[in-house]
Amino acid sequence: MKSVLLYIADDAGLEARLQAALDLTRSLGGHLHCLRANPYSSQVAFDGVTGMSVMYDVSEMTREQDRKLRAEIEKRLAGEDVSWDYREEYVDPSRGLSKNSALVDIIVLSSAGGNKENALPLGILGDVLLNTTTPVVVQPDNVQKFDACGPALVAWNGSFEAGNALRAAVPLLKMSSDVHILTVEEDKDHDLPQLAASEYLAYHGIKSEIHSPPPGRDSVEATLLAEAQKRNADYLVMGAYGHSRAREFLFGGVTRSLFKNSPVPLVVSH
Template identity: 85%
Template structure:
């Protein structure tokens, strides 16, 4: 894991995303790719005299904001001691991130924890998770770090998504001081047994401890959050589930609630 992709946008989660991406990049001795994706393009403003004028004004304002943001980020990165580059693309953020995921190892996005209207971050997360080829760090707005060397909690229910998330997180889990696997039984038919996650990690030289709470002890997300607090986890590895591929994605209840309420970063794959 050497290549980290960071979503650049002037929003409430930017500082937390930036700090997490810097921590990750330093931990792996890698390179940080900063992507500013903005769909406003002056060349698209050709819908009559009035429409063109309005679109031009919007595009001009967007360009000025992009230049200001880029100057601030580049000034900041110049003093961080990491290898980095900054790219701008006239494209929808979800499309830009998914396209650029082909040759990166992990993507850093924000959770829906700090937004009054969670539709935008949830929509971006949904599109990226279902179209990107790399795992995603879902960073809470109020957590300005990512400790790859601290304890980690793996959410395991034997599903394909959980297996994908575990496999993608191996480079991070190798750095973790302790790896805990929380087995969760759900009313679904999954193919992989409880011990398969621990066995897979052992093949990679990663020791893990299995936690198996009794079934029916409460909502799955509450169990995960309680166990994460109990083992002092710095992040949770989990698979993402969904029921709709609409632009504003509707996640399964566990995933959606964790995106909004989790107090530590999530490392998520679909």
């Protein structure tokens, strides 16, 4: 794991994403790819005089904002001790991130929490996770760091998605001071037993501790967050969208809830 892809947008989560990406890149001894994906094309639409004027004004404003944002980010990165590059593409963010994920090892995006309008980051998260095989760091807006060397909590339910997330996170878990595996009973059957995750990590030289809280009234989300706090976890590894994305959007779900409410960064895969 050497290549980190950072989504650049002038939004409430940019600072947290940037700091997390820098921390990750340093820890991995890797390279940071910054992607500014903007759906507004610089082309002017000839749809009558009024329409053309509006499109021109929007295009000019967008290009000016992009120039300022790029200058600010490049100035910041010039003073950092990591290698980096900056790329701009006129494309929908989800499409741009998915396309550029083919040769990167991990993507840094924002959570869907905080006081901001969360429909956009939630949509980007869902689209990217379902269209790539690259793990994603979901960074809360108010957490401006990613400590790969701190304690980690792995959410394990024996599912295909949990297995993908665990395999993807191995390079990070190798740096972790403590790895905790939390098994949570859910009302569905999975093929992989509780010990499978710990045994798999042991093959990679990673020691882990299994925790199996007794079934109770708390939701899976509440149990995960309580255990993360108890173990002082700096990040949480989990599979995403075990149910269909549409079902989770309509009826809630662990993935959607944690994307909105987790106080610690998530490392997720579908």
